[in-house]
Amino acid sequence: MSSLFQTRNLSRSFGGLRAVSDVTIDVPAGCVMGLIGPNGAGKTTLVNLISGALKPSAGEILFKGQRTDGLPAYRIARLGIARTYQIVQPFPKMTALENVAAAAIFAGNAGSLARANRTAEEQLERVGLNGLGSVPAASLSLGQRKRLELAKSLAMKPALLLLDEVNAGLHGSELSEAIALIRDLAKGGLTIIIIEHLMKVVVSLCDEIAVLHQGELIARGPSSVIMNDDRVIEAYLGERYSKQGRTGNALNHAQT
Amino acid sequence: MLFLQNLINGLLLGGLYICIAIGFSLIWGVLNIINLVHGSFIVLGSYLAFYAFALFGISPFIAPIFIMPLMFMVGYALQRGVVNRVMDKPVLITLTLTFGIDLIVNNSLLWAFTANFRRVVFPEPYKTLELAGLIIPTDRVFAMLLALFLTVLFYILLNGSRIGRAIVAVRNDPETAILMGVDVKQIYAITFGIGAAFAGAAGSLLSAVFPISPIVSGLYLGKAFVVCVLGGLGGIGGAVVGGLTLGVIESLAVMVAGPEHTVLVGFLVLLAVLLVKPTGIVGKQGYE
Amino acid sequence: MVRLLRVAIDSVPAHLRVKLAAAIAILILIGLLALPLFLDNYFMRLATTMLMYCVLAWSWNFIGGFIGYPSFGIAAFFGFGAYVGAILLSLKLIPFWLSPIAGGTAALIGAALIGAPILRLRGHYFAVASLGIGEVFREVAMSWTSVTGGGMGINLPPTRPAFLTEQQLFYYAMLALTVVTFAVTLTVARSKLGVAFRCIQQNEQAANMIGINTTLIKVIGFMLSAGFPGAAGALYASWVGYIDPSDVFDILNSIKAPVMVLLGGSGTVLGPAIGAVVYLVFEEVVWRGFLQFHSGILGFIIVALVLFMPSGVTSLFRGKAR
Numbered sequence: 001m002s003s004l005f006q007t008r009n010l011s012r013s014f015g016g017l018r019a020v021s022d023v024t025i026d027v028p029a030g031c032v033m034g035l036i037g038p039n040g041a042g043k044t045t046l047v048n049l050i051s052g053a054l055k056p057s058a059g060e061i062l063f064k065g066q067r068t069d070g071l072p073a074y075r076i077a078r079l080g081i082a083r084t085y086q087i088v089q090p091f092p093k094m095t096a097l098e099n100v101a102a103a104a105i106f107a108g109n110a111g112s113l114a115r116a117n118r119t120a121e122e123q124l125e126r127v128g129l130n131g132l133g134s135v136p137a138a139s140l141s142l143g144q145r146k147r148l149e150l151a152k153s154l155a156m157k158p159a160l161l162l163l164d165e166v167n168a169g170l171h172g173s174e175l176s177e178a179i180a181l182i183r184d185l186a187k188g189g190l191t192i193i194i195i196e197h198l199m200k201v202v203v204s205l206c207d208e209i210a211v212l213h214q215g216e217l218i219a220r221g222p223s224s225v226i227m228n229d230d231r232v233i234e235a236y237l238g239e240r241y242s243k244q245g246r247t248g249n250a251l252n253h254a255q256t
Numbered sequence: 257m258l259f260l261q262n263l264i265n266g267l268l269l270g271g272l273y274i275c276i277a278i279g280f281s282l283i284w285g286v287l288n289i290i291n292l293v294h295g296s297f298i299v300l301g302s303y304l305a306f307y308a309f310a311l312f313g314i315s316p317f318i319a320p321i322f323i324m325p326l327m328f329m330v331g332y333a334l335q336r337g338v339v340n341r342v343m344d345k346p347v348l349i350t351l352t353l354t355f356g357i358d359l360i361v362n363n364s365l366l367w368a369f370t371a372n373f374r375r376v377v378f379p380e381p382y383k384t385l386e387l388a389g390l391i392i393p394t395d396r397v398f399a400m401l402l403a404l405f406l407t408v409l410f411y412i413l414l415n416g417s418r419i420g421r422a423i424v425a426v427r428n429d430p431e432t433a434i435l436m437g438v439d440v441k442q443i444y445a446i447t448f449g450i451g452a453a454f455a456g457a458a459g460s461l462l463s464a465v466f467p468i469s470p471i472v473s474g475l476y477l478g479k480a481f482v483v484c485v486l487g488g489l490g491g492i493g494g495a496v497v498g499g500l501t502l503g504v505i506e507s508l509a510v511m512v513a514g515p516e517h518t519v520l521v522g523f524l525v526l527l528a529v530l531l532v533k534p535t536g537i538v539g540k541q542g543y544e
Numbered sequence: 545m546v547r548l549l550r551v552a553i554d555s556v557p558a559h560l561r562v563k564l565a566a567a568i569a570i571l572i573l574i575g576l577l578a579l580p581l582f583l584d585n586y587f588m589r590l591a592t593t594m595l596m597y598c599v600l601a602w603s604w605n606f607i608g609g610f611i612g613y614p615s616f617g618i619a620a621f622f623g624f625g626a627y628v629g630a631i632l633l634s635l636k637l638i639p640f641w642l643s644p645i646a647g648g649t650a651a652l653i654g655a656a657l658i659g660a661p662i663l664r665l666r667g668h669y670f671a672v673a674s675l676g677i678g679e680v681f682r683e684v685a686m687s688w689t690s691v692t693g694g695g696m697g698i699n700l701p702p703t704r705p706a707f708l709t710e711q712q713l714f715y716y717a718m719l720a721l722t723v724v725t726f727a728v729t730l731t732v733a734r735s736k737l738g739v740a741f742r743c744i745q746q747n748e749q750a751a752n753m754i755g756i757n758t759t760l761i762k763v764i765g766f767m768l769s770a771g772f773p774g775a776a777g778a779l780y781a782s783w784v785g786y787i788d789p790s791d792v793f794d795i796l797n798s799i800k801a802p803v804m805v806l807l808g809g810s811g812t813v814l815g816p817a818i819g820a821v822v823y824l825v826f827e828e829v830v831w832r833g834f835l836q837f838h839s840g841i842l843g844f845i846i847v848a849l850v851l852f853m854p855s856g857v858t859s860l861f862r863g864k865a866r
Binding site for chain 2: 664667686687839854
Binding site: 051053072073074075077078082083089090091092093094098101102103105106107108113152156 | 735736739740742743746747749750751752753754755756757758
């Protein structure tokens with residue numbers, strides 16, 4: 001299987017702290033990979049390294065066969081990697097349409113402002129925000145802003161989409177709609193790496209799961225295997241596992 | 257030998273620079289405001305010292321005792337009345353505001369005192385000591401000692417008193433300070449007042465050594481800028497390190513290139529620091 | 545009064561608005577072209593100054609209004625252009641009409657070189673750095689006597705135009721520069737570059753993430769904010785015939801530009817010009833009325849503006865968003 005994206009021995013330290021340590025993963029095109037791990041495991045740092053917000057201390061990142069570690073973030077965006085933020089980052093005074101159009105113009109190579117606006121409308125509709133195009137981004141609700149973030153990423157015509165806790169703070173119907181949307185995107189062939197805490201989301205969406213703990217990749221494989229992996233359970237529950245017993249159910253319990 | 261002489265000159269000058277910069281650094285560090293009125297405050301202090309000496313015979317080395325409370329009130333009123341309204345606004349607004357205020361203050365000084373230079377003329381001029389071949393002007397020594405004394409005083413005030421600790425709290429984290437019951441608006445005003453007071457003290461010391469005129473307010477402001485950027489806004493340490501360093505750098509520059517270029521050297525240092533390590537030698541706060 | 549204007553503007557159907565705006569613009573241009581026929585020397589000088597202020601305000605608007613980086617370096621490049629023009633003219637190396645181009649180009653290059661390093665700074669530090677540049681330039685001009693004449697300044701050879709009076713020549717030259725600056729502002733505001741500017745202003749990190757080369761864009765904005773003042777400085781030098789460091793590098797010029805833009809409305813297309821005109825009126829009234837206090841009163845005006853109207857005059861016309 002052709003590998004769209006890989007990291008090799010990727011590391012990043014902050015002073016004495018190794019936030020990401022020697023991570024090697026391979027993401028084939030079309031895969032939906034879940035990235036899980038307890039808080040502070042290094043997931044967001046890893047995503048920051050991939051998107052170019054941070055430079056690695058060591059190791060390599062390859063995208064479509066090309067080295068991208070060390071490239072500035074804007075170049076990586078133009079090459080086809082888009083990401084969403086845990087704490088959303090819109091352009092607050094611009095309307096939702098303008099937000100998405102901006103992404104279309106620069107990373108999405110829209111050509112003209114008119115074409116960018118058309119693309120923006122398409123993406124807004126895709127994420128279910130049609131009709132809200134002329135609302136300033138700052139006035140949208142959290143759920144709407146999350147979807148706006150997604151629309152912006154899609155307008156960039158990415159080959160690889162990084163979703164960082166895109167569902168955090170969503171509940172009920174908003175959550176199921178979000179999950180359905182991501183599933184649609186995956187079916188369309190988009191390669192996705194998704195950081196998630198909600199286990200049911202991870203299990204239902206992801207083909208593969210990578211588990212980080214204290215910066216290291218401790219497990220990698222299909223969902224069913226990972227969910228029952230002892231190391232993974234221990235990483236999440238630590239001492240607690242002795243209270244609840246070493247079963248896959250304990251993991252599911254802990255993460256609702 | 258020449259090197260040592262210049263080094264001494266630099267350190268003496270540096271002491272004065274510390275005093276010039278402390279008030280400026282305090283206001284920038286705690287209120288996050290670049291106070292462009294600072295230079296005029298210094299000049300005002302100089303004039304107060306001049307008249308204290310001319311009318312009452314009070315030495316400029318003693319005058320800070322009276323000048324500092326006066327200037328404190330001026331600063332306090334200014335902050336409480338005007339500057340307080342722009343506390344959370346971006347730097348464009350605050351800088352423009354203090355520039356406007358400085359135009360008013362400086363123009364008033366020019367109108368009141370004219371641009372003619374004045375000097376504090378001591379009946380018996382301060383002697384120049386000669387120690388081991390080095391020339392040491394005693395008036396500058398006194399100025400430097402007094403500057404250091406005020407600095408130490410300030411350090412004690414900041415760390416020892418409740419108000420001082422409140423100021424530090426506000427500098428580090430205004431939101432938490434509010435939660436802990438600190439009246440942040442009051443602290444801002446007090447801090448501004450203290451900044452003005454130190455500017456006045458610096459002006460008083462400077463009047464013993466240099467001629468006085470409203471025209472030089474920009475010069476002093478420039479020095480304060482450079483010292484704060486060079487040393488960092490981390491607190492008194494920054495002003496001390498920055499002041500002494502600038503004094504020494506300038507004296508060495510005089511040795512190499514002559515005295516006409518000290519202002520240029522100062523600003524080149526400013527730019528160099530900003531490009532390499534904007535937070536300065538000591539600076540911890542990454543204040544934008 | 546404001547509401548009447550709003551109603552008037554809103555009543556014009558959208559597709560006609562552009563044509564109406566263009567018609568008004570042409571009328572204003574014709575008026576400006578014809579002005580010298582009606583004004584005496586004093587008002588001609590005033591008009592030329594007003595045009596120069598428009599140029600400075602629009603220039604600052606690129607870096608400070610659109611991008612949101614508070615530059616206090618307008619005077620630095622104004623003075624730089626002035627000196628480049630003055631030196632080249634006094635050495636008779638170029639004809640008069642080339643001096644604003646030389647000044648502007650020199651300023652563009654200077655801004656390109658200086659921009660990249662200092663635009664890494666934000667907020668206060670960027671403001672201080674931009675101020676510092678002006679101070680360094682001024683001190684260099686003071687010290688480098690062999691080239692710049694030091695504190696004695698430079699005397700420029702008089703321009704002897706063929707068909708116009710000298711005053712008219714400079715008026716039209718400044719008008720040409722103003723039209724160019726306005727055209728560039730208008731074009732940028734509606735282009736992809738303008739979108740990039742706005743993105744950086746609202747969220748620089750997000751701008752990077754959607755593929756904007758923020759360093760390059762910021763440098764372009766900085767260059768735009770320097771080139772036109774550079775050309776204006778060169779024109780100014782020829783116009784007044786004598787320049788010295790404390791005149792052309794006066795910090796006051798670096799403050800006037802943002803004040804004018806604040807007055808008119810930051811980040812808009814027309815705001816800077818409106819602010820420039822209003823500011824000039826204030827300045828003239830104050831100058832004529834209160835010679836001794838004039839900088840103090842200017843200070844009061846600035847303070848009042850900042851405290852009571854920081855969004856400027858055009859914020860009253862909230863209908864036209866950007």
